[in-house]
Amino acid sequence: MDLKDSPHEAAFRAEARAFLEGHAPAEPMPQYHKEFVGDEGLVERHREWQQKLHAHGWGALTWPKEYGGRGLGPIEQIIWNQELARAGLGLSLYMVGIGMAGPTLIAHGSDVQKQRHLEPILRAEQGICQLFSEPGAGSDLASLATRALRDGDEWVVSGQKTWCSGATWADYGILLARTDPAAPKRKGISFFLVDMKTPGIEVRPLRQMTGDAHFNEVFLTEVRIPDSNRIGPEGAGWPVAQTTLMNERMAMAGADGLFVWEELREHARENLGRIDGATRDELAKLYAWTRTLEMLNARVITKLGRGEMPAAESSVMKLAMVRTVSLGSELGLHMLGPEGLLRTGTWQQQWLFSPAFHLAGGSDEVQKNLAAERVLGLPPEPGAVASDTPFEDLPRS
Ligand SMILES: Cc1cc2nc3c(=O)[nH]c(=O)nc-3n(C[C@H](O)[C@H](O)[C@H](O)COP(=O)(O)OP(=O)(O)OC[C@H]3O[C@@H](n4cnc5c(N)ncnc54)[C@H](O)[C@@H]3O)c2cc1C
Missing domain, CATH: 1.20.140.10 (Butyryl-CoA Dehydrogenase, subunit A, domain 3)
Structure with missing residues (x-):
């Protein structure tokens, strides 16, 4: 293990540090430790910061250059996160868009979807929230039960999501829903991008013991999503979601x-x-x-x-x-x-x-x-092995 940066890493760290010393906002930019239900001021400050980062070439380090990023790798992302933390800045409210939805669209989106969303995400004109977890599907995310039924060129989605950070102010949500309950649980899921202003979406803030409401419950009642907002093939949303989750870990590493x-x-x-x-x-x-x-x-x-x-x-x-x-x-x-x-x-x-x-x-x-x-090479826990049983036949509490 190298305890010191390589010359390349040290040069990148110095560049990042110099940029932050010259441009970091004077006010703190809290994400977690702040009451921001209805705190438009905070969202606005994060938006301005992301726009400044983008203007100076720091908006999306790992996105390919053709999409407005810098084409850098995970090492630079970690160093950048460490320098942000050092400058007291922490993660951006726009992290779900830049660090998760953007890379997912780049990997799995159609050309039209990329054109419609990537640039606005980068410029913080589209804020994104993550609508994955449900009351009965957190650690075991593949057990999600939110249902999407096909109706012509649209999907009609009903279900309940929870823990959704930023759902009060986000413009779009990345959403996992079950499109085929007869398929095994990981195979009947599709991945959508949903406009948060669509009728049938109700966002209820969850107040925590800090007094803040960082995350929300999101109820979806017959929400109509155009099929053109499906990311990746129908029923193949699980591998698309893995791209999102892998990028989430990378976007947060070092912070x-x-x-x-x-x-x-x-x-x-x-x-x-x-x-x-x-x-x-x-x-x-x-x-x-x-x-x-x-x-x-x-x-x-x-x-x-x-x-x-x-x-x-x-x-x-x-x-x-x-x-x-x-x-x-x-x-x-x-x-x-x-x-x-x-x-x-x-x-x-x-x-x-x-x-x-x-x-x-x-x-x-x-x-x-x-x-x-x-690490220890112990056998997987019983029941963790993927099964071919259709989702609708699985025992559920
Ligand atoms: C601050 C915060 C922000 C979040 N933001 C979002 C968001 O924006 N969007 C979103 O979709 N989700 C979000 N989440 C949800 C997060 O991904 C879930 O909390 C996480 O997946 C765990 O799921 P759960 O809370 O339902 O717990 P559960 O899965 O219900 O687990 C409950 C308890 O059981 C234990 N447990 C579960 N399975 C096992 C097992 N196999 N072996 C041993 N113990 C087990 C867990 O460790 C835990 O202690 C957020 C969560 C937090 C805390």
């Missing part, structure tokens, strides 16, 4: 500066009188986790640099990342003492939000299953 070790250390230094031995131990533990995370990042970058794809590494990294965030926010809260009871600061918000990190992008238990199979 783990959700809590900042230096801030905790500085706080401890300024309040030495209040730091007892047990807290020092916890700080040392957190430092070890932070360094471990850096090394896991370096390991992924090294592997990518050698032309290999990290597989189990990303599961292990996700586990380490959420563990570090939970530990960090808990320690921050502990060091604040009674002051921490006031639910206003970053550490309080992070502590209240941290359970969500253990689920988002693949839960801890699912990551552990993956690591057990791919």
Whole structure:
């Protein structure tokens, strides 16, 4: 493993850092820790930032040049995410469009679909949300039950989605729906792009214990979607969705500066009188986790640099990342003492939000299953093996 950037990586990092030092917005750009139901101002700030990035050639690093991207690879994406986190910026609200829907359209969309959506996504003129998860289909996404029935040149879609970040303001949703219940569960799904203003779509914000409503339930009642909005062949939406999910992991990789070790250390230094031995131990533990995370990042970058794809590494990294965030926010809260009871600061918000990190992008238990199979070579869990049973004959709760 290379612990230092290669000359090429170092040059790219310096370029990214210089750009951010000269152009980063002065105001913070929260994504997770902000009440943004109806906060048009925040969406607008993210839109302006994406437009500035695009104008300076930083809008979509991994998109091919012919579609307005820079044609760069995952290493540069990780370095860019690390530099964004370092600059306190984090992920963009437009990430679902740039990092997930765009690459999916590039891989599976028709020429007309690419023409209609790619440029507007890049310019943040079309915001996208992800309508995949359902109350009965999260970790086991292929169990989704939202139904799409063909009616001439249209599909009539009914069902319920949940956890949908950004559905209150997005212009389009990428949607998975079951078009053939008689097929095995992974084979009867199709992938659509749906205009969020279509009649029959109802978005209900879900308020979390942070007080914010980051995500939403989305109810679809006989929503009519033109067949021209289907991405990829009918019934072959599962591999299209895999492209989306693979790109989601890449778009988020390295963006783990959700809590900042230096801030905790500085706080401890300024309040030495209040730091007892047990807290020092916890700080040392957190430092070890932070360094471990850096090394896991370096390991992924090294592997990518050698032309290999990290597989189990990303599961292990996700586990380490959420563990570090939970530990960090808990320690921050502990060091604040009674002051921490006031639910206003970053550490309080992070502590209240941290359970969500253990689920988002693949839960801890699912990551552990993956690591057990791919690192330890343990057999797959019973029932995880793909079955040919038609979806409609599967037992469902
Ligand atoms: C912040 C956040 C943003 C999100 N944004 C979106 C979005 O925009 N669009 C979208 O479609 N989805 C989104 N999601 C949903 C996310 O993908 C799901 O939370 C995730 O897939 C887990 O599904 P679930 O929450 O339904 O949990 P479930 O799958 O119901 O799991 C419940 C519990 O059971 C455990 N479990 C499940 N299966 C296994 C197993 N095989 N072995 C062991 N344990 C298991 C899980 O670890 C978990 O603890 C978001 C989630 C979060 C937290």
